Amino acid sequence: MISKQLSVFVENRKGRLEEVLNVLKENGINILSLSLADTTEYGLLRLIVNDCNKGKEALTKSGFSTLLSDILIIKISNISGSLDETLKVLSKNDISVEYMYGLSVDGTKASIVIKTNDILKTDGIFTANKIETIGIEEI
Amino acid sequence: MIWSKEETLSRKEIEEIQTARLIETVNRVYNNVPYYKKKMDDVGLKPEHIKSLKDLSKLPFVTKQDMRDTYPFGLFAVPKSQLVRIHASSGTTGKPTVVGYTKNDMKMWTEAVSRIACMGGATEKDVAQICFGYGMFTGALGLHYGLENIGATVVPSSTGNSEKQIMYMKDFETTLLVATPSYALRLAEVAQEMGIDPKKDLKVKIGLFGSEMLTDAMREEVHNFWGKDMMVTSNYGMSELLGPGVSGECTELCGMHINEDFFIPEIINSETGEVLPEGEKGELVVTCIKKEGIPLIRYRTKDITRLFYEPCKCGRTFARMENLSGRSDDMLKIRGVNVFPSQIEEVIFGFSELGPHYEIIIEREGFSDKLTVRVELLKNTDSFTELEALSKNVRARLKVMLGIDAKVMLESPNTLQRFEGKAKRIKDLRNVK
Numbered sequence: 001m002i003s004k005q006l007s008v009f010v011e012n013r014k015g016r017l018e019e020v021l022n023v024l025k026e027n028g029i030n031i032l033s034l035s036l037a038d039t040t041e042y043g044l045l046r047l048i049v050n051d052c053n054k055g056k057e058a059l060t061k062s063g064f065s066t067l068l069s070d071i072l073i074i075k076i077s078n079i080s081g082s083l084d085e086t087l088k089v090l091s092k093n094d095i096s097v098e099y100m101y102g103l104s105v106d107g108t109k110a111s112i113v114i115k116t117n118d119i120l121k122t123d124g125i126f127t128a129n130k131i132e133t134i135g136i137e138e139i
Numbered sequence: 140m141i142w143s144k145e146e147t148l149s150r151k152e153i154e155e156i157q158t159a160r161l162i163e164t165v166n167r168v169y170n171n172v173p174y175y176k177k178k179m180d181d182v183g184l185k186p187e188h189i190k191s192l193k194d195l196s197k198l199p200f201v202t203k204q205d206m207r208d209t210y211p212f213g214l215f216a217v218p219k220s221q222l223v224r225i226h227a228s229s230g231t232t233g234k235p236t237v238v239g240y241t242k243n244d245m246k247m248w249t250e251a252v253s254r255i256a257c258m259g260g261a262t263e264k265d266v267a268q269i270c271f272g273y274g275m276f277t278g279a280l281g282l283h284y285g286l287e288n289i290g291a292t293v294v295p296s297s298t299g300n301s302e303k304q305i306m307y308m309k310d311f312e313t314t315l316l317v318a319t320p321s322y323a324l325r326l327a328e329v330a331q332e333m334g335i336d337p338k339k340d341l342k343v344k345i346g347l348f349g350s351e352m353l354t355d356a357m358r359e360e361v362h363n364f365w366g367k368d369m370m371v372t373s374n375y376g377m378s379e380l381l382g383p384g385v386s387g388e389c390t391e392l393c394g395m396h397i398n399e400d401f402f403i404p405e406i407i408n409s410e411t412g413e414v415l416p417e418g419e420k421g422e423l424v425v426t427c428i429k430k431e432g433i434p435l436i437r438y439r440t441k442d443i444t445r446l447f448y449e450p451c452k453c454g455r456t457f458a459r460m461e462n463l464s465g466r467s468d469d470m471l472k473i474r475g476v477n478v479f480p481s482q483i484e485e486v487i488f489g490f491s492e493l494g495p496h497y498e499i500i501i502e503r504e505g506f507s508d509k510l511t512v513r514v515e516l517l518k519n520t521d522s523f524t525e526l527e528a529l530s531k532n533v534r535a536r537l538k539v540m541l542g543i544d545a546k547v548m549l550e551s552p553n554t555l556q557r558f559e560g561k562a563k564r565i566k567d568l569r570n571v572k
Contacts, residue, residue, distance in 0.1 A: 005521070007519075007520075007521030009516060009520070009526075009549070009551055010551075011548075011549075011550055011551060011554070019315070037523065039523070039526075041530075041548055041549065042526070042548075042549055044521055044523060044526075046521060051395035055246075063551055063552055064551050064552075065516050065517075065518075065519050065520075065551050065552055066519060067520055067521045068517040069521045098522075102383065
């Protein structure tokens with residue numbers, strides 16, 4: 001199941017990240033997970049939120065450059081080696097991972113956000129290999 | 140439409156008018172302005188030495204410094220009681236420069252601007268919204284009188300409160316916009332934010348732009364926002380000479396016609412002062428030959444352009460000056476290389492991923508200059524690869540254009556400063572402690 005991620009372009013400037021978070025707060029948007037990657041001049045804040053359309057609209061209105069992109073949230077066993085197994089399936093099928101980040105961990109399961117070069121194909125591969133993907137509302 | 144018959148006189152007729160008016164003006168300033176008398180006496184020149192246009196180059200130049208040295212009225216050729224209007228420049232870099240107009244000067248100014256408005260396609264049917272700041276600045280009132288004179292409906296909305304400007308534009312069905320090119324872009328941006336598409340929802344079909352250089356790249360950008368069929372022309376002037384009305388582009392878009400019965404243009408090498416032949420690029424020098432209040436002789440404009448004298452397709456015979464390619468004092472020397480901001484602008488406008496606003500910062504790091512260009516990102520992306528590629532491409536294009544390396548900083552949309560008058564996009568921090 002393909003989910004949406006909200007990405008925001010953030011300059012490396014004091015207080016800039018806080019401005020993004022403030023807009024989300026003002027609009028009652030809840031962040032479920034995030035990843036912040038940066039270069040020396042700017043960063044990309046990638047967010048999984050409860051209402052990505054509303055989040056995008058609010059941030060765009062406040063002058064941020066935003067984008068909704070397709071990602072997959074996989075739920076795998078919380079044991080050593082399970083992520084390795086999952087990625088092997090992808091590389092065997094000639095899929096490359098662009099980035100991923102952790103979402104949540106409970107007793108037996110771990111959820112991970114994953115972005116690949118071909119999300120549609122990846123979704124099919126996961127289904128075929130019985131790797132569980134979940135939607136944002138199931139988190 | 141051609142406003143007045145003078146615009147189509149033969150070269151011979153134009154030169155006859157210019158010769159007579161030059162001789163008359165030189166006599167008048169010599170007798171009425173002690174500063175000019177001294178300047179001419181210092182080089183052994185008497186009014187009777189000026190007999191033809193060829194003698195013009197014997198006269199000493201006048202610069203902005205002369206105006207400051209004689210602040211406020213030292214270069215005036217009439218008693219103050221004969222003035223009906225005073226304007227002044229902002230004076231950000233020193234004392235303001237003060238200019239004054241007699242009743243006849245006001246008539247001449249109105250006539251000069253009427254011609255320029257018609258060159259740009261204006262008619263009595265137009266609703267002309269003037270988005271220049273009213274006040275001591277000559278731009279707004281100059282265009283105002285000229286446009287009223289040709290019978291257009293003038294909306295003197297001035298600058299500021301851009302939402303209200305758009306509301307007037309929509310409700311009054313404005314067809315002609317007077318603004319700086321950068322404010323025209325800002326207004327389009329504000330309209331879009333209000334859910335109004337300038338191309339479809341507004342009726343603006345003519346842009347009479349001035350007070351800022353209009354590069355080809357900027358014209359293209361204006362078309363992108365306001366529509367392909369908008370007639371975008373540039374006109375030229377400065378308060379020292381008159382205000383707007385010195386020259387303007389006609390709808391053939393092949394340079395700005397100079398009102399040659401009021402002004403004599405020359406092009407000089409700005410380092411040696413030597414007069415250059417037709418077609419060569421250099422600093423524009425202008426002599427006012429129909430002004431009473433403050434008729435400047437051989438005023439150095441610091442604007443860089445070329446002159447062409449062959450008649451234009453539009454039927455006008457007045458000389459044309461090429462759209463400005465820079466100002467001699469705009470030129471930045473960065474690591475010993477001459478850089479014009481317009482070159483940087485051209486590169487930025489070439490990228491559809493970037494917005495039309497930018498800022499140029501020059502700093503000193505150790506013994507070397509560092510050039511940074513801040514631009515706004517229009518493309519939405521979540522890929523570092525794309526962002527890196529974009530900033531690398533912009534940098535590479537700047538390097539080709541300027542010959543020096545620049546740092547490119549991507550910013551969110553709407554973070555850079557917007558301007559209502561002349562844009563100030565350069566921050567030279569090299570001499571700031």
